[in-house]
Amino acid sequence: xxxxxxxxxLVIRALGLAAGLSIAGCGxxxxxxxxxxFGAMAGPLTISGHLxxxxxxxxxxxxxxxxxxxxxxxFSAFTGAFSFHVEPGTxxxxxxxxxxFEPASLGLGNLTGGVAVEVVATDAGCLTSTVSSANTNGEIxxxxxxxxxxxxxxxxYADAGRAVAxxxxxxxxxxxxxxxxxxxxxxxxxxxxxxxxxxxxxGTSPGNTMLYVETAIAVAEQVVRFQTQLLPDATADTIxxxxxxxxxxxxxxxPELHAPxxxx
Numbered sequence: 250x251x252x253x254x255x256x257x258x259l260v261i262r263a264l265g266l267a268a269g270l271s272i273a274g275c276g277x278x279x280x281x282x283x284x285x286x287f288g289a290m291a292g293p294l295t296i297s298g299h300l301x302x303x304x305x306x307x308x309x310x311x312x313x314x315x316x317x318x319x320x321x322x323x324f325s326a327f328t329g330a331f332s333f334h335v336e337p338g339t340x341x342x343x344x345x346x347x348x349x350f351e352p353a354s355l356g357l358g359n360l361t362g363g364v365a366v367e368v369v370a371t372d373a374g375c376l377t378s379t380v381s382s383a384n385t386n387g388e389i390x391x392x393x394x395x396x397x398x399x400x401x402x403x404x405x406y407a408d409a410g411r412a413v414a415x416x417x418x419x420x421x422x423x424x425x426x427x428x429x430x431x432x433x434x435x436x437x438x439x440x441x442x443x444x445x446x447x448x449x450x451x452g453t454s455p456g457n458t459m460l461y462v463e464t465a466i467a468v469a470e471q472v473v474r475f476q477t478q479l480l481p482d483a484t485a486d487t488i489x490x491x492x493x494x495x496x497x498x499x500x501x502x503x504p505e506l507h508a509p510x511x512x513x
Contacts, residue, residue: 282432283440285496288321289333290435296357297332297501298366300325300344302377309376309392310490310497311346311368317357324497327378327390327399327475332501337361348374376490383508392477395487400476401506412467413437419465419474434499438466440492444481462488464495473498473506 289296296315300308307329315321318338323331325346340357344350348370357364378390378399390399406412416439420428426443446458458481465474475498477491 280430286323292335295363299329302370306377306379314343326497328505398478402474404472
């Protein structure tokens, strides 16, 4: 586990594939669209909401299917959020995932305006997130029941071109762990998984090895970056859920990813 290039006192090992997990976009020059959702991206009305556990924490990776006058699919993001953009019409939501939800099916009627819904898990089995701390540039989420941490950072740049160029800076932080250039929600993005080993006190063994799963998305002149820290024996299912949460990102979610901004 200690093999790899030394970088800033750490040892890095790239994970192109982990426990049979396939990473789209790896080894290709052309970025692939890895977004987990489809449909209902541009209508004038918004159907938005959250999947939550009984304590109010966000459920990560729940499946939300939209049916009716338009069909679409979303997976709840790191905060449990989801959204659809639709034309006026009649719609229904169906929710499923690693746990049960109430209501699992929700008729929205004939919509002429936007609507917000909250759906609550009725049992255990889902990954959930709790905000541990937040500032105007991002927040830290604790993920249960696996005890992982997600650092969310929102960086601002002079223009959209410089925001995309920041991906090269992110890549240079861990040079032996390549990034994958992808498209998420119509936005340029990158993904990376890596094992990072840090030595014990005074460079002694055994040290500590952690698995990092990263997603960064350029939205206009900003870059939203998710860095998840996991134990190295995390399952392929857990890694997949976290990658899918990043792939579920839409710009609608940005206000929930940082503390409120001070008024001008």
